[in-house]
Amino acid sequence: MVRLSPSRLHDSLRGPALGAVGFLNEVMSRYPDAISFAPGAPHPRFVDGLDVQRCVDRFLDHLVHDRGETPEQARLRLYEYGPSRGLINGLVSEALRRDEGIDAPPQALVVTVGAQEAMLLVLRALFRPEAGDVLAVTDPCFAGITGAAGVLGIPVTGVDETETGIDLEGLAAACHRARSAGRHLRACYVASDFSNPGGGRMSLADRQRLLELAEREDFLVLEDNTYGFTTERGQELPPLKALDTGGRVIHIGTFAKVCFPGARVGYVVADQPVAGRPGRLLADELAALKTVVTVNTPPLSQAVIGGLLLEHGGSLAALSRPKAELYRRNLAHLVSALDRTLTGRVAPGVSWNRPAGGFFVRMRLPVPADAALLEISAADYGVLWTPMAQFHLDDRGDHQLRLSCSYLDPDRIETGVRRLATFLDKEIGQ
Structure with a gap:
């Protein structure tokens, strides 16, 4: 059987994005009960009752x-x-x-x-x-x-x-x-x-x-x-x-x-x-x-x-309006939950942005937000997120993570933020 040398395959196959996506999918499959802020996927509600x-x-x-x-x-x-x-x-x-x-x-x-x-x-x-x-x-x-x-x-x-x-x-x-x-x-x-x-x-x-x-x-x-x-x-x-x-x-x-x-x-x-x-x-x-x-x-x-x-x-606007309302609600709920739950509780150096739209919130940590930390977060605290390193061209994303609000309902967002707070308190606080 022919064995292909990695050195003879295209360099892009070893790019960080390709490996990161595979790793996230594998972690999500191993921890199906974890609340996942990882996927930037549309809310499943919008395919309910869709008559193709x-x-x-x-x-x-x-x-x-x-x-x-x-x-x-x-x-x-x-x-x-x-x-x-x-x-x-x-x-x-x-x-x-x-x-x-x-x-x-x-x-x-x-x-x-x-x-x-x-x-x-x-x-x-x-x-x-x-x-x-x-x-x-x-x-x-x-x-x-x-x-x-x-x-x-x-x-x-x-x-x-x-x-x-x-x-x-x-x-x-x-x-x-x-x-x-x-x-x-x-x-x-x-x-x-x-x-x-x-x-x-x-x-x-x-x-x-x-x-x-x-x-x-x-x-x-x-x-x-x-x-x-x-x-x-x-x-x-x-x-x-x-x-x-x-x-x-x-x-x-x-x-x-x-x-x-x-x-x-x-x-x-x-x-x-x-x-x-x-x-x-x-x-x-x-x-x-x-x-x-x-x-x-x-x-x-x-x-x-x-x-x-x-x-x-x-009309694209008419088609997207109900989706936009849900995503704005989810984003506002995520930012509010972070503000209410994490402010004054977690270690110094933990901060997050407050975008006015889109699906995502970025969080900065005082420690590397890498695969090892994500594994701990998923296994011990039941909450998933996306390391930001794959989105940067250098190492400036190593201490950041991304939270997605699109796939969850408010009660799951609330529970997920509480789990995230416990994780940050116990792991990052130390």
Whole structure:
């Protein structure tokens, strides 16, 4: 039997994110009775009573009555491979225009297998590491984007994230450092609303400043809009793509949090023209790449998402509103429980942030929040969390953990925080 040498496998397979996900899943399986603040998954309530067949039928009805297809043509769309660009582009395009102020035609969108595939396709299309291209990311950063960059061999540079989003002065400095080293900062990844895991949110002024900096320094902005829907009503800010007048922003979204993750449907808005190829957009290039990655996003999954959109008047806002209310409630409850239960009780050096939206709270400890400490927390105290090290490019996350509020109900959050307090009191206090 052939034995493969690890040294002959790609370096990305030994990346911290891949090992961390596997470890967390293994710990959760060994301690099923522990209260888990680890997964950033949607609340299971929202799939209760979901009638997938009804959603599919609603989408088929749309194809027949709104797009003029015969019933047989409509049914065949669900059974065949389908176009790599997607089936529900028109519905998504209209929803983005209506709810987000993003005016992009259907042909500027590619419907992807989750946001993760969108990131992979965009990075592959844009970056030529041999030409000196560098990707800037916030630090801490969603491990999916840094993991995808690692798989593709793309150099990554980190820029500090504050409570108000990416440090723009730090980003400008990163551009200058890259240029001094004979490289080019090709694109910057940001989540302008409640990033994972940092929780930062950019002000309107900083959004404008980022676009001005992108124009001045000639880089693209990869905008991840996963958690924007959790914004308090009346406090919404336009996505970067809605403010983009220079074609600098590539907008990535997902239906995982507002519908359900099992559908695996995301999208990317890539309306940038390709020079020298009249009528060709970046979206066309991404669709071409997709034909050799996943061929197409499963039509049945797209039909379910399309049907859900149609049932809510074609509005992303209407579709996401009940979910947003639950997640805001959970986040407020988690922060309140931490404040009530931990303040004045736990050791000095334990602190946490208070984001206004999203799924996550970060906590800082005076000791390393590593796998060994998580094992103690799970085995002896029945509470799970996520070490933050996997979200940082250096060792600055070693003393931090992430708490997710999305998957739990208030009573479980309350019990989990009490267990966390006991764990911190007895283990960290010593």
